[in-house]
Amino acid sequence: MDDGLFETPGVAARTGGGSLNANTHASAPLAVRMRPRTLDELVGQGQLRAPGSPLRRLVEGDQSMSLLLWGPPGTGKTTIAAIVSQQTDRRFVEVSAVSAGVKEVRAAIDAARAELAGGGRETVLFVDEVHRFSKAQQDALLPGVENRWVTLIAATTENPFFSVISPLLSRSLLLRLESLTDDDIRTVLAQAVADDRGLGGRVRVDDEALEHLVRLAGGDARRSLTYLEAAAGAATSQGSDVVDLATAETAVDQAAVRYDRQGDQHYDVTSAFIKSVRGSDADAALHYLARMIEAGEDPRFIARRLMILASEDVGLADPTALQTAVAAAQTVQLIGMPEAQLTLAHATIALAVAPKSNAVTTAIGAAIADVRAGKIGPVPAHLRDAHYSGAKKLGHGARYKYSHDEPFGIAEQQYAPDVVADAEYYKPTSLGAEAAVKDRWERVRRLIRGKRG
Numbered sequence: 001m002d003d004g005l006f007e008t009p010g011v012a013a014r015t016g017g018g019s020l021n022a023n024t025h026a027s028a029p030l031a032v033r034m035r036p037r038t039l040d041e042l043v044g045q046g047q048l049r050a051p052g053s054p055l056r057r058l059v060e061g062d063q064s065m066s067l068l069l070w071g072p073p074g075t076g077k078t079t080i081a082a083i084v085s086q087q088t089d090r091r092f093v094e095v096s097a098v099s100a101g102v103k104e105v106r107a108a109i110d111a112a113r114a115e116l117a118g119g120g121r122e123t124v125l126f127v128d129e130v131h132r133f134s135k136a137q138q139d140a141l142l143p144g145v146e147n148r149w150v151t152l153i154a155a156t157t158e159n160p161f162f163s164v165i166s167p168l169l170s171r172s173l174l175l176r177l178e179s180l181t182d183d184d185i186r187t188v189l190a191q192a193v194a195d196d197r198g199l200g201g202r203v204r205v206d207d208e209a210l211e212h213l214v215r216l217a218g219g220d221a222r223r224s225l226t227y228l229e230a231a232a233g234a235a236t237s238q239g240s241d242v243v244d245l246a247t248a249e250t251a252v253d254q255a256a257v258r259y260d261r262q263g264d265q266h267y268d269v270t271s272a273f274i275k276s277v278r279g280s281d282a283d284a285a286l287h288y289l290a291r292m293i294e295a296g297e298d299p300r301f302i303a304r305r306l307m308i309l310a311s312e313d314v315g316l317a318d319p320t321a322l323q324t325a326v327a328a329a330q331t332v333q334l335i336g337m338p339e340a341q342l343t344l345a346h347a348t349i350a351l352a353v354a355p356k357s358n359a360v361t362t363a364i365g366a367a368i369a370d371v372r373a374g375k376i377g378p379v380p381a382h383l384r385d386a387h388y389s390g391a392k393k394l395g396h397g398a399r400y401k402y403s404h405d406e407p408f409g410i411a412e413q414q415y416a417p418d419v420v421a422d423a424e425y426y427k428p429t430s431l432g433a434e435a436a437v438k439d440r441w442e443r444v445r446r447l448i449r450g451k452r453g
Helices: 054-060 077-087 102-117 135-139 142-146 166-170 182-194 207-217 221-237 245-252 264-278 282-294 299-317 320-335 340-353 359-372 434-448
Strands: 011-014 066-070 091-096 123-128 150-156 172-176
Touching (some): 054 077, 054 172, 066 077, 077 150, 102 123, 102 135, 102 142, 102 150, 166 172, 182 221, 221 245, 264 282, 264 299, 299 320, 320 340
Antiparallel strands (some): 011 091
16 A cells, blocks of 8 residues: 555544644654655655646645546655645545445545535545545545545556546546655655654664665655664664664665666676576576565566566567566556565566577567668558548559458468568577467468468
8 A cells, every 4th residue: 555554444534634644643653753744845756746736736725626646655645645635624534445345435425525514624535546446436436526525535556547437537637656766765764864753863874774775665765764763773772873784784684785776786687687587597587586676676677677578588489478577567566565576576487487589589670670771662552551532543452462351361462562572580480389380470471472382
């Protein structure tokens, strides 16, 4: 769940002046105590905080407008909902899409409607992980949104165009949140160290420890604060006011991997990872995957590399490889770390043990090379568009053979321009499933080109 700080089953209402921070106390988690109270305190998301932006107009103009917040975990979706509630002095009510049903949704909206009817305040209804709601549950939100009984703020890590019903999407302002950068995370940590709501300057974090915490956070502000709190607690228990690398390592129970994501180590480890998968060594690939994970590498970067490799090095030797890689990338986006490490390992092993072929890579490379060399002849007349007046007079479409009318669904005719009519770009291997592709493609190519032998 985004910001994972308010996981009350069903419905949870907070009415303390609309603020989620009003009831925090010294023993509350650091991430709770350091939750931004205004848009200006929010780190990152500059595109949403800019003067005149829809979000700023909503907050400062106290407008009634429903929001749909789409972004990775830990980027501030729950925080934005809290800021809207606090700065507009609205009641804050949360509905968990994990545990609430239609009954709970309707109860929350009915309570908000009754509050308004009694002359009370408006309500911010926050729905975390709205993509987990069924269509019926999302439909239950519509009356409250349409009648403005609530200001709906729904959060999702999934593409809302696929996971949110159209009526709700069309009635909400969609705001896209970006992953926090390493500099953003450093700012979050620095504020928590200095601010009286946080550590109040009672401990200092040295540079190596700070970079370790930044790497482990992986762009997730909440996670960075959780790790900082653990490290600071460990230092204090040892009678020290300095968090060093060893203390940070011990506190978060992970070894610091010497790995500069902007330097040679990043490229070397990534290169070794790809080459190990290409070389079918699943064990070595898992080792490099583990190093990247422990160094805080962006899991989406790893997933993108696997998608490229699926086409570049496996291709049609295993047609399911790309499907596996794409599914892994989507899953990584949906669930985030640390659970996504299982998905990355799954895809890594699957691609490593798959039969290999670079025939797709060499095929497109050869075709592009010909195009760049100027081999760009005119499209054969029988293949040109014939769906407009006068096309027939130009001979467009004449003598075109409709493949479905021919034996085996394959017509003998020229498809490529004359300059590359005899080109053979795709040369399948005999490895894995591509062996069957090779046999069929060679027979099809002969039929198309009239070479019956």
